[in-house]
Amino acid sequence: MSGAGERPVTSALIEGKHRLIPACDCDSESFRKLLKATGKLAGIGGYKVGFRLALELGLGKCVEMVRRSSDKPVIYDHQKAATDIPDTGDLFAELCAGAGVDGVILFPLTGPQVLKKWIAACQRQSLGVIVGGLMTHPGFLGSEGGFIADDASHLIYCMAADCGVTEFVVPGTRPEFSWGVYELLSNRGIQPSFYSPGIGQQGGQWQSFVRANGPAWHAIVGRSLYREGDIANNATAILETLVA
Numbered sequence: 001m002s003g004a005g006e007r008p009v010t011s012a013l014i015e016g017k018h019r020l021i022p023a024c025d026c027d028s029e030s031f032r033k034l035l036k037a038t039g040k041l042a043g044i045g046g047y048k049v050g051f052r053l054a055l056e057l058g059l060g061k062c063v064e065m066v067r068r069s070s071d072k073p074v075i076y077d078h079q080k081a082a083t084d085i086p087d088t089g090d091l092f093a094e095l096c097a098g099a100g101v102d103g104v105i106l107f108p109l110t111g112p113q114v115l116k117k118w119i120a121a122c123q124r125q126s127l128g129v130i131v132g133g134l135m136t137h138p139g140f141l142g143s144e145g146g147f148i149a150d151d152a153s154h155l156i157y158c159m160a161a162d163c164g165v166t167e168f169v170v171p172g173t174r175p176e177f178s179w180g181v182y183e184l185l186s187n188r189g190i191q192p193s194f195y196s197p198g199i200g201q202q203g204g205q206w207q208s209f210v211r212a213n214g215p216a217w218h219a220i221v222g223r224s225l226y227r228e229g230d231i232a233n234n235a236t237a238i239l240e241t242l243v244a
Contacts, residue, residue: 082115
């Protein structure tokens with residue numbers, strides 16, 4: 001791993017420290033409604049577009065739709081990118097940059113070489129890089145009956161930080177883990193920004209989420225926005241919770 005002094009200089013993808021990022025894991029009509037309802041709301045930090053819309057509409061079309069409603073960043077979540085061989089990172093980064101996205105979420109679960117190559121490829125394309133190492137659902141880690149060694153998640157965050165990454169996905173359903181990652185990175189001289197899915201429908205609690213994520217965090221919220229009621233009102237209620 002490279003030393004702290006050798007890390008590339010990076011800048012935050014999202015302006016502000018506490019923002020709501022709608023998870024656009026929905027059909028195209030719901031996407032249009034979401035953008036219309038939230039495009040001008042203060043407190044929206046960006047839009048996370050998943051594979052459903054990218055496959056249905058094309059990633060470039062998704063970016064165009066966001067641009068017509070908002071000036072906020074578009075983050076592409078390939079669900080889960082950076083699990084292929086190292087050499088495909090360049091193609092992924094080129095396609096994302098060509099589509100006009102501002103940042104990407106990577107989960108480099110297949111090893112250090114993939115992590116380094118994919119992060120570097122995205123950085124060369126001037127994409128914001130957000131790295132995750134642990135998912136929200138139970139049964140992911142070895143101690144839970146999953147396939148991923150418990151200490152591997154922490155190693156992913158540390159190695160990504162050594163590659164210049166300062167923005168990370170941490171699960172909103174696991175506040176103790178999130179706080180541990182914050183302390184781990186802070187002790188290495190990193191002031192991280194966290195992006196947390198799992199609040200609401202997946203069981204994560206707002207109060208635990210806020211306490212666990214340090215001073216800079218953004219809530220990634222999907223189904224709680226689309227539930228019964230007006231999307232704008234749902235988003236406003238969540239934003240009030242974030243700043244309470």
